[in-house]
Amino acid sequence: MDIHYTNPVWQGDMPDPFVLKWEGQYYAFGTGGQKREANGNIFPVLRSNDLVHWQACGGALIPPPAELGDDFWAPEVAYDGGKFYLYYSIGKGLRHQLRVATSESPVGPYQDTGMPLVDPRIQPFCIDAHPFRDDDGQWYLFYARDFLDTEHGYHQGTALVMDRLATMTRLAGEETTVLRARHDWTLFEAQRSMPHYGITADWHTLEGPCVRKHAGRYYCFYSGSSFMTENYGVDYAISSSVRGPYTGEGSEARVLRSVPGKVRGPGHHSIVLGPDGRTEYIVYHAWDAQMQVRQMCIDRLLWAYEGPRCAGPSVDLQRIVL
Template sequence: MLIFSTTLLLLSLTLIVSNVFGNTFTNPIVESAPDPWMQYYKGYYYMSATPGGNTIRIRKSKTLDGLRTATNQVVFNHTLHNTWAPEFHLINDKWYLYYTAGATGNLNSQRIHVAESQGDDPMGPYHFKADLHDPKENGWAIDPSIITINKHLYLLGSFQTPGLQDLFIMPLANPWTPSGSKILLSSPLLSWERSGTTIAVNEGPEALQHNNKTFIVYSASFCGTADYKLGLLELTGTDPMNPKHWHKHPQPYFVRNDSVHVYGPGHNGFFRSPDGHEDWIVYHANDKQEYGCDHHRSSRAKRFGWNSNGTPNFGTPDQAGVRLTSPSGE
């Protein structure tokens, strides 16, 4: 009887603490999960990450902290290999799964593809819809994402030009059909976009829109170094297909935090809190400087705010293992 009463007391105290202080979580939210992408939809967080192989998996949870132990469910199988950076986007009441894949052992064959869901469930099932690349191009095209500007749909990604890995934008007639050619949007010409290695990289472009401003947050420098980081492009003109209408901010926006042993923060996504009042970033990082582009990269989440000039303020990466307040509305 005493044991039963004690259990009830502990349960009551837990409920009281939860109601007063809200839910909490710790980073990393998922171990061995590079290139994370996340959405909050109809009461659940949904998250994907680079799986390798030829399957794409998504996990779902009522809470951010619950993603750590959530089932990593296969939602799509395909016949290619080296699957990287899958993202799922809701367009016209259907989910579309964009991903990079190619031939085994030949990373130069990495290309962008899209699968379509049967309805509005992020968990699918999905079926192959189309390839999103020009067969006449030789270099790889990776890291697909979607942006909508003035009701027009565009594909974002990263591709190779001689000696560089650049960002591109390409107009779409619908989620699986290009309506024009891709154009070069950004090249890694600044020193911090090539730090730590001779490989100059712009990759992982992600749309961020707030108060009538449009940004692209991208990853810079080689992911195999501790200097992997995030940069910022801002649409300052009216034509997103005109590179002159984009402004590259001269300094990086999210970098390593050596004081708490967080290295190489990058390849991010964005999501909103359950009540829609908070903006959050999900990204991967390493715990040690010597870790690189491998299974050591873990997914982490962080609430962010906005500067007075309308640009995002991501702050600095949080220390692993520190308990943080969960997104509002959990």
Template structure:
């Protein structure tokens, strides 16, 4: 399960037109480094998969969080200028909770959201001790560094669909809070829909009903996952990864809507825009996994690439994008 940390310190938003046909070779994010673009990396040259980004109170330092590794359950690093990053500074979730299976206590694809000036919620995926399926948990802290304290039970599960993964939070205009997730249907040969559901003011109590936003189409290579929702200037941008994460086809696409609950239209942007809807790595590198965002006028984003340029076996290092532009439904990397 990968995570393109579209830790979009999103300072922007976009829209587009979906094409059911396979696109021509896109401009690949890492290739933009050679063209003088705004993609740089690796900025964390260590195993730091599925990075999630947050800018607490809108002021530096930035924080990034990763999937479990030898560095901890949820390792985190910081940066004061979004150029130079510290090494791993600590473990933000040393205890993922009693509901997590002791046979496999790893945590995947964390996402951290600031709910109040001193209140933070972390969403994360782990195996449930009760049924062995992936579920989503929530943990809270008064600081972005944690340690986050987990809730006693997972906040959402779906055993019939294959479990659920890749939780991400979203705050809509006006302050309404939402949780998004992917049904891990590909684990059972099923579809992989992405859902959204309202949250209470505490940032982790589900309310109302879940709404499906998108699901996988043939052009997606059988999978959509690792979603990150961003709002800017009238458009909701749903970034997501498609194709299998352990292949060089793994990429990042997006869909747009004028309503938080859809309907969403998948976007086929043109390469002349140096489109963000492109394979996130060159041919000799795997693209990124999931994503998170932080918004203003432009978007800052983080993602990961395979360290060995072939697959995830050697780990995944963090890269970043500065100045991702969202305009009239089109997301583009400045180049």
């Protein structure tokens, strides 16, 4: 038996969707911005049996102290040792810090642990934390931060780094650069004013890392460009080691890209196994026609000879294999 669907699978606002599969259920977490859900918590949570039919479950995160900021972005959840860990960023404007919160339940409530993962005095803008567990059980955290140098032909902008998690709530302090922007398609904004750095620059953005190990190699998927534009999309780089170096990124978004007149700004995705336990799906957001909300969409992840691709972004009838 299969289930048929058309995108989006959630009509409401669900930016940066991360989906956790836990005990046969799917839990989707989305960027909350400044919005609190009906239970007073941050980050909308949805639950599903099949990736198609979703039910709202309130908000995941108990609001942390107001002095940390009021803008909440890109939650992702990991399970380890009997606890669920929600990684997210909080801040305001061009300053964001990475935090982690814990819960006994996948839907929460999650309580912040009280400390940033990266010192905001050293890195004032860190976003999009992605926990990844390697085959040996070691956890790593991939995330995005700002780079101001242009050495080796790299662009100034937001790019990807990673660090080992010494514990689920503390980084080891072994940050490694994963990928820097060097292609024109990743331009976020030309001559962007960055007053806290004292510069105006053509600013490029790599964000939303998502790591998948396939056939012995590590694929770091990421979203590039500005989420407001049709240039926004998903690409990847490859490594033989989780620590890198990662190479082979594209001069265009090869996994997901806009379809003029039909789909705008698909990206910031997660990857999850379908109900059959074999088929992989990319869960991503894309703008509605009025560009009022970013809606949650799903399509199959395909491992082609030339590299990973998505069977989308689709607008016609699709199916989920049960």
